[in-house]
Amino acid sequence: MSERQRTNDLPPGRFDGTGAAPGERSTGWTRRGLLGAGAALGVGALSACGGNAPSGNGSGDKTFTLYWNAGHVYKEYEQLIAQFEKDHGITVNWQKFQWPDLLTKLTADMQSGQVADLVEEDGSGWPLSFAATGDAHPLDDYIAADGEQIGFPDDWFANSLRNGRYRGKTYSIPLHLTCNLLFYNKTMFAKAGIDKPPSTWDEFLAVAKKLTRGDQYGVSLNSDPGYLSPWMLQNGVKYWIPSSKQIMTPERAAIEAMQFQHDLIYKHKVSPAPSATSDYEGPEKLFVAKRAAMILSGPWDFAPIKQTAPDLDYGLALPLKRKVRTTYLAGSGVFIPAKAKHKELAWDLIKRLTALKVENAVTKETGVTMPRKSWAKQSWVQSDEQIGAVARALAYGQSWTNGIGATGKATELADVMRSAYQSTVVKNGSAAAAVRSIRANSAKLVGG
Amino acid sequence: MRRRQARTAFAFLAPALLFFALLFFYPLARELYTSLFTGAAADRYTGLGNYTKAFGDPVARHAFWVTVQYGLGVVVGAIVLGLVLAVILNQRMRGRAVFRGILLVPYLTSIAIVGLLWRNILDPDTGVLNRVLHALGAPEQNWLAEHPLATIVCIAVWQQVGYTTVLFLAGLQGIPELYYEAAAVDGASVWHRFRHVTLPLLAPTTLFVSVIGVISAMQEFALPYLVTQGGPNNASDLYVYQVWKTAFNFRDFGYASALSYLLLIVILVLSLIQLKVGQRGEK
Numbered sequence: 266m267s268e269r270q271r272t273n274d275l276p277p278g279r280f281d282g283t284g285a286a287p288g289e290r291s292t293g294w295t296r297r298g299l300l301g302a303g304a305a306l307g308v309g310a311l312s313a314c315g316g317n318a319p320s321g322n323g324s325g326d327k328t329f330t331l332y333w334n335a336g337h338v339y340k341e342y343e344q345l346i347a348q349f350e351k352d353h354g355i356t357v358n359w360q361k362f363q364w365p366d367l368l369t370k371l372t373a374d375m376q377s378g379q380v381a382d383l384v385e386e387d388g389s390g391w392p393l394s395f396a397a398t399g400d401a402h403p404l405d406d407y408i409a410a411d412g413e414q415i416g417f418p419d420d421w422f423a424n425s426l427r428n429g430r431y432r433g434k435t436y437s438i439p440l441h442l443t444c445n446l447l448f449y450n451k452t453m454f455a456k457a458g459i460d461k462p463p464s465t466w467d468e469f470l471a472v473a474k475k476l477t478r479g480d481q482y483g484v485s486l487n488s489d490p491g492y493l494s495p496w497m498l499q500n501g502v503k504y505w506i507p508s509s510k511q512i513m514t515p516e517r518a519a520i521e522a523m524q525f526q527h528d529l530i531y532k533h534k535v536s537p538a539p540s541a542t543s544d545y546e547g548p549e550k551l552f553v554a555k556r557a558a559m560i561l562s563g564p565w566d567f568a569p570i571k572q573t574a575p576d577l578d579y580g581l582a583l584p585l586k587r588k589v590r591t592t593y594l595a596g597s598g599v600f601i602p603a604k605a606k607h608k609e610l611a612w613d614l615i616k617r618l619t620a621l622k623v624e625n626a627v628t629k630e631t632g633v634t635m636p637r638k639s640w641a642k643q644s645w646v647q648s649d650e651q652i653g654a655v656a657r658a659l660a661y662g663q664s665w666t667n668g669i670g671a672t673g674k675a676t677e678l679a680d681v682m683r684s685a686y687q688s689t690v691v692k693n694g695s696a697a698a699a700v701r702s703i704r705a706n707s708a709k710l711v712g713g
Numbered sequence: 714m715r716r717r718q719a720r721t722a723f724a725f726l727a728p729a730l731l732f733f734a735l736l737f738f739y740p741l742a743r744e745l746y747t748s749l750f751t752g753a754a755a756d757r758y759t760g761l762g763n764y765t766k767a768f769g770d771p772v773a774r775h776a777f778w779v780t781v782q783y784g785l786g787v788v789v790g791a792i793v794l795g796l797v798l799a800v801i802l803n804q805r806m807r808g809r810a811v812f813r814g815i816l817l818v819p820y821l822t823s824i825a826i827v828g829l830l831w832r833n834i835l836d837p838d839t840g841v842l843n844r845v846l847h848a849l850g851a852p853e854q855n856w857l858a859e860h861p862l863a864t865i866v867c868i869a870v871w872q873q874v875g876y877t878t879v880l881f882l883a884g885l886q887g888i889p890e891l892y893y894e895a896a897a898v899d900g901a902s903v904w905h906r907f908r909h910v911t912l913p914l915l916a917p918t919t920l921f922v923s924v925i926g927v928i929s930a931m932q933e934f935a936l937p938y939l940v941t942q943g944g945p946n947n948a949s950d951l952y953v954y955q956v957w958k959t960a961f962n963f964r965d966f967g968y969a970s971a972l973s974y975l976l977l978i979v980i981l982v983l984s985l986i987q988l989k990v991g992q993r994g995e996k
Contacts, residue, residue, distance in 0.1 A: 368961070368962070376966060398964075537838050540837050674963075676958075676962040676963055691858045691946070
């Protein structure tokens with residue numbers, strides 16, 4: 266019962282308090298009585314604050330709280346959630362955030378114990394960090410009961426599951442699966458007499474040099490260190506080896522990959538130095554402005570490109586190869602916080618969200634690609650120029666973070682990586698020093 | 714009778730006391746308590762461990778040093794520029810009221826808008842400024858990469874200078890014209906009148922602006938968050954931004970609380986020093 270309710274339940278005349286003069290009491294609402302009422306109402310109002318609080322008060326609560334990425338609010342999901350509300354007679358409090366704000370909100374919630382019922386995560390391993398502190402709910406019992414029916418985990422790309430598992434248990438179900446691949450401007454390629462996109466680092470550099478002229482760059486690199494990972498993986502670098510607690514190994518290959526990034530900007534001058542802002546969409550903006558012939562990106566840029574430059578004639582190429590043809594997998598997943606009030610309902614919503622029929626509808630609506638093998642195999646997916654290219658590239662994808670979230674230090678490690686990467690590509694610093702700084706500072710955090 | 718009056722006074726004060734107790738003093742006490750713990754859930758007692766850790770933490774020390782530079786830049790910049798503009802706007806001139814209004818616009822604009830606005834203007838690849846410089850044949854800038862701290866200092870000064878100008882204007886208009894006339898009769902030049910009449914009589918305003926400016930600058934969060942994310946390579950990693958990262962990215966609320974308390978102590982000491990120096994100057 267809230268303070269306000271308690272106050273309203275008091276019998277009339279109780280606001281006068283114990284020390285009031287008899288004459289005052291006889292008037293009913295005394296000055297002190299009014300002051301007391303004001304104070305009590307104040308408390309009531311304060312206790313009612315927190316309108317954005319995630320969940321209700323336990324049993325009988327008809328509100329289901331869902332945290333979601335603001336960029337993933339699709340019509341298909343809106344209809345699905347409306348049906349979910351109808352089927353269960355509940356209201357879904359659907360809160361949308363950008364990824365960094367979602368993590369901030371989630372961290373504050375975990376601290377306070379007032380958590381959402383279901384949370385979309387960015388695929389980098391948040392659930393592992395929360396599982397390590399007992400704040401994420403294992404899904405194994407649900408999977409044992411329903412896994413075969415929904416095809417989990419057999420129908421999911423195996424590499425997509427890496428950042429959802431902690432100490433043998435599953436904490437997150439992949440929702441979207443994307444990867445980083447090469448976007449290239451077909452018109453610029455044709456004008457330069459280049460008939461096919463590059464396939465290796467050497468070809469990439471040669472093409473980038475040929476396409477750099479005047480205001481136009483061959484490529485535009487990103488200031489976000491996440492975009493470093495394909496180059497590292499292609500050069501055989503592992504970011505995290507859990508068994509030996511090693512970071513960025515082998516060091517020499519990591520330095521080579523970092524140096525290649527540096528040289529594209531400062532030696533060959535085929536890419537502008539990325540801007541050191543919080544905005545990581547710079548390359549996409551240069552690409553649509555026809556000032557960059559190539560960028561590394563993923564399906565998340567399909568819609569912005571279509572919106573800002575619907576006539577842009579661009580193609581997608583398979584990930585590049587140095588020692589190995591590969592790229593990193595991105596995407597998102599969904600997990601249930603340990604203190605969620607409606608875990609069963611959350612699991613039911615997970616099943617609905619990850620159904621093949623829903624995946625197909627979302628892909629058709631938005632171009633977002635999906636983690637089911639059966640989704641990727643469909644002929645309409647394979648035959649679509651853009652979606653098919655991503656679906657084929659997914660086969661080359663691997664997890665860059667490789668479960669580092671389980672150390673509980675993923676965000677600090679990412680900060681170390683960001684600082685070192687920017688020192689090289691934004692500040693023209695030494696690639697070798699940057700890699701050594703990543704290895705040394707990361708070792709302090711994870712004890713490698 | 715007196716006791717009754719006291720009770721009545723207390724009753725009138727009760728809502729405000731309750732408000733401060735619940736929303737100010739309790740969180741402060743709670744934060745002090747949290748600062749004695751460590752771990753993701755801040756549940757392992759560590760005594761003063763977080764405080765000793767802060768003194769040996771190169772990241773925290775770096776963030777503090779960056780913040781001191783930022784604070785100095787913003788306070789000095791806003792005072793000097795604000796004073797100059799106030800002196801100009803204190804002259805009889807056409808459109809003075811319009812200029813005053815225009816100067817206040819950045820201060821009245823949300824910091825979120827200011828951050829995004831400047832980020833988009835200064836972006837070396839897609840920003841408006843480089844387009845203009847390019848069109849004029851001037852060399853293009855990459856200040857966010859080359860001078861990130863100086864750049865956010867300039868943005869902060871740009872935003873705050875209207876406010877300091879208004880404060881100095883109020884101070885200038887409180888100086889009796891008689892003093893200037895007497896100084897002119899004694900043969901004082903314009904500079905001497907400014908140096909020996911205006912500046913001393915503006916000392917209370919300058920003190921107020923500097924104390925508020927230092928407190929505000931030491932607590933700056935929004936600009937590094939919105940414009941540079943503390944980068945590149947932590948060059949604009951201000952202290953409160955680091956505290957926020959420690960709490961909400963690194964999930965170490967105990968250490969973040971200790972860092973916050975250390976900042977509180979620094980701000981208190983700085984404010985006391987400024988007030989003491991200011992009072993001595995006024996005497």
